[in-house]
Amino acid sequence: xTRQPCACGIDVHAHVxxxxxxxxxxxxxxxxxxxxxxxxECHRHVMIADKVYRTVSDKCxxxxxxxxxxxxxxxxxxxxxxxxxxxxxxFEPADGQQLCRWLNNQTAAMVAEAPGTFIGLAAxxxxxxxLAIAELEHAxxxxxxAGVEIGSNVNGVPVGHKRFEPFFAACEALGAAxxxxxxxxxxxxxxxxxxxxxQVLAYPSDVGLAAASVITSNLLLxxxxxxxxxxxxxxxxxxxxxxxxxxxxxxxxxxxQLQASPAEQAAKLFFxxxxxxxxxxxxxxxxxxxxxxxxxxDYPFNFHDRTPVARIEAAGFDDATVQQLVHGNAQxxxxxxxxxx
Amino acid sequence: xTRQPCACGIDVHAHVxxxxxxxxxxxxxxxxxxxxxxxxECHRHVMIADKVYRTVSDKCxxxxxxxxxxxxxxxxxxxxxxxxxxxxxxFEPADGQQLCRWLNNQTAAMVAEAPGTFIGLAAxxxxxxxLAIAELEHAxxxxxxAGVEIGSNVNGVPVGHKRFEPFFAACEALGAAxxxxxxxxxxxxxxxxxxxxxQVLAYPSDVGLAAASVITSNLLLxxxxxxxxxxxxxxxxxxxxxxxxxxxxxxxxxxxQLQASPAEQAAKLFFxxxxxxxxxxxxxxxxxxxxxxxxxxDYPFNFHDRTPVARIEAAGFDDATVQQLVHGNAQxxxxxxxxxx
Numbered sequence: 270x271t272r273q274p275c276a277c278g279i280d281v282h283a284h285v286x287x288x289x290x291x292x293x294x295x296x297x298x299x300x301x302x303x304x305x306x307x308x309x310e311c312h313r314h315v316m317i318a319d320k321v322y323r324t325v326s327d328k329c330x331x332x333x334x335x336x337x338x339x340x341x342x343x344x345x346x347x348x349x350x351x352x353x354x355x356x357x358x359x360f361e362p363a364d365g366q367q368l369c370r371w372l373n374n375q376t377a378a379m380v381a382e383a384p385g386t387f388i389g390l391a392a393x394x395x396x397x398x399x400l401a402i403a404e405l406e407h408a409x410x411x412x413x414x415a416g417v418e419i420g421s422n423v424n425g426v427p428v429g430h431k432r433f434e435p436f437f438a439a440c441e442a443l444g445a446a447x448x449x450x451x452x453x454x455x456x457x458x459x460x461x462x463x464x465x466x467x468q469v470l471a472y473p474s475d476v477g478l479a480a481a482s483v484i485t486s487n488l489l490l491x492x493x494x495x496x497x498x499x500x501x502x503x504x505x506x507x508x509x510x511x512x513x514x515x516x517x518x519x520x521x522x523x524x525x526q527l528q529a530s531p532a533e534q535a536a537k538l539f540f541x542x543x544x545x546x547x548x549x550x551x552x553x554x555x556x557x558x559x560x561x562x563x564x565x566x567d568y569p570f571n572f573h574d575r576t577p578v579a580r581i582e583a584a585g586f587d588d589a590t591v592q593q594l595v596h597g598n599a600q601x602x603x604x605x606x607x608x609x610x
Numbered sequence: 611x612t613r614q615p616c617a618c619g620i621d622v623h624a625h626v627x628x629x630x631x632x633x634x635x636x637x638x639x640x641x642x643x644x645x646x647x648x649x650x651e652c653h654r655h656v657m658i659a660d661k662v663y664r665t666v667s668d669k670c671x672x673x674x675x676x677x678x679x680x681x682x683x684x685x686x687x688x689x690x691x692x693x694x695x696x697x698x699x700x701f702e703p704a705d706g707q708q709l710c711r712w713l714n715n716q717t718a719a720m721v722a723e724a725p726g727t728f729i730g731l732a733a734x735x736x737x738x739x740x741l742a743i744a745e746l747e748h749a750x751x752x753x754x755x756a757g758v759e760i761g762s763n764v765n766g767v768p769v770g771h772k773r774f775e776p777f778f779a780a781c782e783a784l785g786a787a788x789x790x791x792x793x794x795x796x797x798x799x800x801x802x803x804x805x806x807x808x809q810v811l812a813y814p815s816d817v818g819l820a821a822a823s824v825i826t827s828n829l830l831l832x833x834x835x836x837x838x839x840x841x842x843x844x845x846x847x848x849x850x851x852x853x854x855x856x857x858x859x860x861x862x863x864x865x866x867q868l869q870a871s872p873a874e875q876a877a878k879l880f881f882x883x884x885x886x887x888x889x890x891x892x893x894x895x896x897x898x899x900x901x902x903x904x905x906x907x908d909y910p911f912n913f914h915d916r917t918p919v920a921r922i923e924a925a926g927f928d929d930a931t932v933q934q935l936v937h938g939n940a941q942x943x944x945x946x947x948x949x950x951x
Contacts, residue, residue: 429802456796459819461770462826463863470822474815478800481811485803505846511887519913522804546852552893572860
């Protein structure tokens with residue numbers, strides 16, 4: 270019996286670029302304030318610091334274009350988060366807040382075109398914790414978002430650093446799902462080859478270290494109701510975790526630092542399935558558990574997974590695991606339909 | 611039927627620290643020239659830049675102490691390489707050469723106590739390619755070593771960088787096995803916790819990026835007879851590789867850069883099994899192939915694998931795979947007994 274392909278996936282990792290950027294309002298425009306210029310048909314160049322940062326299609330901002338693409342991916346609900354470079358943590362806080370507000374309004378407008386199908390994640394100016402919390406409150410309480418996208422680091426400081434403690438406390442209190450995405454990664458001087466290796470190799474390295482920082486800082490022990498997910502299958506974390514677990518048993522300072530074992534803490538983290546490989550997908554389920562993985566695609570960028578649900582369905586999991594990965598875990602992560610993590 | 615535990619393992623990843631360091635001979639002693647001071651019974655402090663870099667046991671330099679420990683690990687042959695921090699790529703080249711020569715002579719003296727059981731890997735001053743090649747020739751032709759240990763980067767430059775091309779050509783010509791070990795890793799600013807996280811998290815991250823740099827620079831395509839292995843199970847490479855493979859199909863610049871697919875190039879690399887976890891070990895075999903993995907322990911440091919062979923034997927592999935992992939692949943890597951990779 271051939272199982273009917275599911276079209277019930279929830280994609281937690283899909284990006285938005287607005288059709289336009291606002292005119293800067295302030296005293297001194299940041300050199301990397303973004304703008305748009307026309308490109309080939311249906312495309313625009315995102316200009317940052319007078320260079321083409323990325324050429325993107327109108328799928329980035331058009332609800333109808335996106336809706337048309339969902340069924341072929343097996344996706345029925347898509348979580349919208351900004352293209353991470355736009356998070357702009359390197360701006361002055363007030364400038365960052367201005368751009369984040371624009372992004373959030375654009376996302377909200379897209380969600381309004383297909384509520385229930387599109388789900389919004391906020392951008393917040395994490396270079397200023399108070400402003401970030403205020404913007405998150407606005408996004409959750411006024412715009413009706415499900416949570417927030419944050420970078421794997423903020424100007425080089427990993428998300429597990431104690432300076433972000435009040436922000437995560439606010440996320441927990443507001444019930445905001447936190448999606449951690451690679452950004453301005455470490456290790457750029459270790460790459461040999463074209464610029465795309467930043468996305469290909471350095472992004473997962475930075476995400477892995479960010480996830481490890483959340484474990485070594487005991488974040489989920491202080492905030493047990495916090496729901497936090499990591500992009501790109503957690504990046505390199507799957508390879509770091511067994512070594513961290515062993516180190517926890519060997520180094521007294523690490524034993525003292527961690528208030529629960531790395532394995533126990535990792536079991537509370539969510540991850541997307543964006544690894545482009547069935548063997549690795551199965552390993553992630555072995556490593557992190559069938560209850561913690563959710564569809565992620567990086568739609569609509571070139572480097573996105575076009576068959577995220579089919580890959581899960583073909584991986585040899587039992588039906589219950591397939592349902593969890595395809596939508597059940599995302600429902601918990603996003604607290605949809607009253608489902609609680 | 612209980613299978614008799616094997617005591618025929620070849621450990622390719624075990625370290626040496628000499629009992630003494632030489633008096634510096636030169637014009638200006640580097641601030642980090644190492645020295646030894648006594649510690650508790652059977653232990654010494656390795657002093658670097660006036661601080662205790664690591665407290666080590668006499669197993670680091672005593673052949674008899676090491677030989678006594680091998681059977682319990684299931685190991686019959688052990689490859690000796692210097693504690694990586696001693697590679698001292700940050701010294702002036704002549705100073706680096708002086709220290710490498712001392713290390714190599716100490717390793718050679720240990721090998722002479724149990725030839726056939728102990729196998730030497732050289733230290734070479736890779737901050738100067740010509741001096742490095744000369745030291746490698748000495749180690750291979752005079753001291754009878756099997757190859758060389760190098761860092762995952764040399765003062766921040768990953769091993770895949772073109773500047774190392776003449777060195778790898780010499781390794782290939784001399785038949786020297788190359789063992790790449792993590793050193794001065796990237797990502798240190800992404801760690802939240804005690805100093806041991808350098809070894810625990812940043813080491814595998816740096817090794818993974820180093821292995822990727824060898825792939826993206828097509829090293830093995832230019833030097834098909836080169837035998838090169840990566841420490842700590844290749845670090846994070848297992849998680850990077852599927853993404854690199856996908857990126858190769860998506861980004862034209864990456865397609866142009868790589869003269870064979872990442873998967874095809876990765877299939878020629880060797881890795882140790884030092885991952886402390888059976889699930890991960892099985893994944894490495896799935897990912898890299900049963901022909902490319904070899905026992906590695908990090909003996910005699912605290913953070914070493916005490917049951918490397920038993921873990922392989924208990925992982926559920928078929929007998930042929932067990933034999934390959936326990937000693938067959940290492941024989942090829944080291945070109946022992948006329949076995950050719």
